[in-house]
Amino acid sequence: DAGVTQSPTHLIKTRGQQVTLRCSPISGHKSVSWYQQVLGQGPQFIFQYYEKEERGRGNFPDRFSARQFPNYSSELNVNALLLGDSALYLCASSNRGSVSYGYTFGSGTRLTVV
């Protein structure tokens, strides 16, 4: 079975541009979460979606948005990119609505803003 797949794996963008990151959860998993991991830090929560509804939002500006599609895949959009948005963006899926059972993470998208 395929794990959590994210695309692209690497991306270089210029300040002010917009970016869309994509995530396909494990087949049958209805919950998708997004995390940002800056070098040397632990992942920080951005969004969680379950059954296509937003269930949680972290402390990120409105430039960050996300959505979940009927097939449970998800997109993370970031507008007006800043240098500080450079990070590894991780998608995680779960077959349950509660975070208590843990997540399966993808390998991430490495975003570099120049």
Added chain:
Amino acid sequence: TQLLEQSPQFLSIQEGENLTVYCNSSSVFSSLQWYRQEPGEGPVLLVTVVTGGEVKKLKRLTFQFGDARKDSSLHITAAQPGDTGLYLCAGEGGSEKLVFGKGTKLTVNP
């Protein structure tokens, strides 16, 4: 704001040694998870602990959740080079999010 403090931040040991990584908070968590992350990869779930005082063993790894559910530890016995990686603790922080510590970067030298 819920915070998880991990210590030590860096740990370099020889193969065969034992080690303990700590994860502490002033907040109570309903569950706590440990992940291991290798360079260029996402974190991989090792264990979830839910009950205060709970101890779980995974081969040479022993995980403990504090009685008050504010802290946890990871003990590795007879470390091997394959144990090298970034160890992250994460607490269930409400609103369906995980609160991660900064991680402990472990290097096991052959």
